[in-house]
Amino acid sequence: MKIRYFAWMKRTVGVPEEEVTPPADIDTVGDLIVWLRARSPGHAEALAEGAAFGAAVDQRTATFDVKLAGAREVAFFPPFTGG
Amino acid sequence: MTVRVQETDFDIGAELAHLTDGNRRIGGLAVFVGLVREMHVREGYHRDRIDALTLEHYPGMTETALQEIETEANRRWPLEATLIVHRYGRMEPGERIVLVAVGSPHREAAFEACEFLVDWLKTKAPFWKLEDTPKGEQWVGAHEGDDAAAARWEKK
Numbered sequence: 408m409k410i411r412y413f414a415w416m417k418r419t420v421g422v423p424e425e426e427v428t429p430p431a432d433i434d435t436v437g438d439l440i441v442w443l444r445a446r447s448p449g450h451a452e453a454l455a456e457g458a459a460f461g462a463a464v465d466q467r468t469a470t471f472d473v474k475l476a477g478a479r480e481v482a483f484f485p486p487f488t489g490g
Numbered sequence: 491m492t493v494r495v496q497e498t499d500f501d502i503g504a505e506l507a508h509l510t511d512g513n514r515r516i517g518g519l520a521v522f523v524g525l526v527r528e529m530h531v532r533e534g535y536h537r538d539r540i541d542a543l544t545l546e547h548y549p550g551m552t553e554t555a556l557q558e559i560e561t562e563a564n565r566r567w568p569l570e571a572t573l574i575v576h577r578y579g580r581m582e583p584g585e586r587i588v589l590v591a592v593g594s595p596h597r598e599a600a601f602e603a604c605e606f607l608v609d610w611l612k613t614k615a616p617f618w619k620l621e622d623t624p625k626g627e628q629w630v631g632a633h634e635g636d637d638a639a640a641a642r643w644e645k646k
Binding site: 411413414415459463466467468482484485486487488489490 | 524545546547548550551554555576587588608611612613614615616617618619620629630631632633636
């Protein structure tokens, strides 16, 4: 599965995207966040509990209880500031 | 219904002419143009000069999100034409960032739908602003006011 990071999260993690293979018991976006935190101090900081960020599964905004269910791409990003 | 995400500037006159040409059911066209400001007021009092603004987005998801917002506007109001052009990349103060235009037989629907589109695209489309200031680069934080502006359309 491809993981993508945007805005300040990309800089904190250190890469814009990465290919990962989470274990079978990683069921939801929330599970994935906890699992990703262990990859590096940058991941732990960007995806820290209480940090203001959202997620998208296959390019659709998703809450952390959404099941991954074969998702190809999961993205993490700060609140949107367009317009 | 048209959505475009592009790096280059747009010509407002040409865009509006193209949008309304040939459609004589349009009686009113409401337009919003967002520009890069030279100042950013933070926390109500502290001001930072802005030398440039860089807009990052999520290619693919951005277009889908804008199309969904546009579809929702067309569901809520009787519209004849809608256009959203949003730029990404580096822009300097005075440059145009976004164009939202809505054509309808009557002005009320055009004004309301235009405001709705701007409010929702600010909070539902994946764009992020990075400011280049004399003190260095700073990511723009989300504004509570923007969330409140978007939320007032949720009830309908």
